[in-house]
Amino acid sequence: MAELVLGPVVGGVHAHGAKLWGRADEQTMMYAWIGREPDLSDAQYVGATLLSADTGFAGVVSLSDLQPDTRYHYTLTLDETPPHPQSGPYPSFRTAPEEGDDQPIAFAFGSCFLPRRPEDDAIFTALDQRRLEEDLRFWLLLGDQIYADAWDANGLGRVALTADDYRAIYRHNWSRPALRHLLAHLPAYMIWDDHEVDDDWHWTNLDRLTADIPWWDKAIRWWHRRPREERHLSRKRVRAALQAYWEHQVLHAPPLLHPPEGADIQRPQILMGDEGHFGYTFTYGNAAFFVLDTRFHRVKAPEQRRLLNPAQWRALENWLLAMRDRFPFKFIVSSISLLSDSWADLARDRWNGFPDERRRLLHLIAAHRVPGLFILTGDLHAGHAIRAEIRTEDGERLTLWEFCASPFAQKINGLARYLWRAHAPWPVRRLQRLFVVDRPHFGVVRLTSEPQPGVSFTVYDAQNQPLHQVWVPHPMGGTESLLAEPEP
Known part of the structure; x- marks a missing residue:
């Protein structure tokens, strides 16, 4: 009999809908039920999907016609039998407020999860406690949801090579009880970084015909006598990782801005000339989010380096212009x-390795005078809050904040505190790092409109204890923000 081995996961939440994801161990139908009662005594059947081998027995049921800002309980079953009330209470999610609703909201974010010990998922227990204490609305997972290249800790005992290898690592990571519980109870938005494929991977030409990893990764694997196929990144292996990424992280995401070829049949392709990418946008009350894909078109070649392709650059600039005065709070979500x-x-391997594109983004923000804009990021294995003062062409001052939360569980970058370089690329005039966090943690962002509009960023450790906090008043009616001060 088929069993649900991963999930449920709640994703793609908006004011009138959501997506419910699950993965079984063999081909079967998956049925979705929702209701308002915790025991689902009022359960309604809302849809089904076939979980087939083509998608690794993963699939999603899309919900529609829901009420905004409303809590729904739900379950996924592998037969048509309605859920039993005595098996409750069932997990729940809350739909987003209507666009423009200025009620206060709080959400969490972070990145980088490589479980090596049973206690490594304690961070998710702490995050779940935080969810219950202050009604977190969703969380953002900003990459490295798996470490396909960590042969000593990924559950395989080798570097992933095939789609089934990558699927096995997702099952290894996402089966951790605390993480699985949290994914069922807190809506998630995800984007990949490098380790969903391999460490610091990139294309070596604009046609994306060949890929590579750093020489030191090859040397380390040679030293450990890893097979040749683990020491080199073939295009075939990238496609295998891409398929597993699609199945586990994209199926339940909001609609992509420009899906790659093959996405309509659940088999995304890597084709020359195809401008498709995995970036997407969503709104939540009075906040707007642009989730960048910084991996699919990344090129490091002697003649050219590229981070985002033209299609994503167009979408990003259009979004900045469209959201500038429409939403008081705007977030660019970048895995790096x-x-x-x-x-x-x-x-x-971050934006600093692509200086022309970093200047381009900063120039766009300055040229369009985008107030209330924040960067959310991860990857660094050390958290921080950085304030950048940007000068526009007519001399006005604009403040841009970057909040970083990383890792959930991974080796700590203990040198981040000492090796930070306050480099201010044009048009940034001044950079200030307010704090650095060198232990496993997650970040919580709170948005308030009354009595004083603003954004707070708080970092919590694996015991749900606050470590650092900043408060940023919103620049109402202008382009200037204030220096961070203790949260009122």
Whole structure:
């Protein structure tokens, strides 16, 4: 008999809908039920989907016609039998407020989960406690949801090579009880980073015909006598990782801005000339989010380096213009840091490794005078809050903040505190890092409109204890923000 081995996961939540995701261990139908009662005594059947081998037995049921800002209980079953009330209470989610609703909201974010010990998922127990204490509305997982290349800790004992290998690692990570519980109870928005494929991977030409990883990864694997196929990144392996990423992280995401070819049949392709990418946008009350895909078109070649392709650049600029005066709070979600530099960054795998594109983004923000804009990021294995003062062409001052939360559970970058380089690329005139966090943690962002509009960022450790906090008043009616001060 088929069993649901991963899930449920709640994703793609908006004011009138959501997506419910699950993965079974063999081909079967998956049925979705929702209701307002915790025991689902009022359960309504709302849809079904076939979980087939083509998608690794993963699938999603899309919900529609829901009420905004409303809590629904739900369950997924692998037969048509309605849920039994005595098996409750069932997990729940809350739909988003209507666009423009200025009620206060709080959400969490973070990145980088490589479980090596049973206690490594304690961070998710702490995050779940935080969810219950202050009604967190959703969370953002900003990449490295798996570590396909960590042969000593990924559950495989080798570097992932095939789609089934990558699927097995998702099952290894996402089966952790605390994480599985949290994914069922707190709506998630996800984007990949490098380890969903391999460490610091990139294309070596604009046609995306060949891929590569850093020389030191190859040397380490050679030293450990890893097979040749684990020491080199083939296009076939990228496609395998891409398929598993699609099945586990994209199926339940909001609609993509420009889906790659093959997405309509659940088999995304890597084709020359195809401008498709995995970036998407969503809104939540009075906040707007642009979730960047910084991986699918990344090129490191002697003649050219590229982070975002033209289609995503167009979408990002249009979004900045459209959201500028429409939403008081705007977030660019990037799996890699925009504002952080290090004296010891050999890989240059973040925005600092693509200086022309970093200047382009900062110039767009300055040229369009976008107030109330924040960067959310992860990846660094050390959290931070960075304030950047940007000068527009007519001399006005604009403040841009970057909030970083990383890792959930992974090796800590203990040198981040000492090796930070306050490099201010044009048009940034001044950078200030307010704090650095060098232990496993997650971040919580709170948006308030009354009595004083603003944004707070708080970092919590694996015991749900606050470590650092900043408060940023919103620049109402202008382009200037204030220096962070203790949250009132």
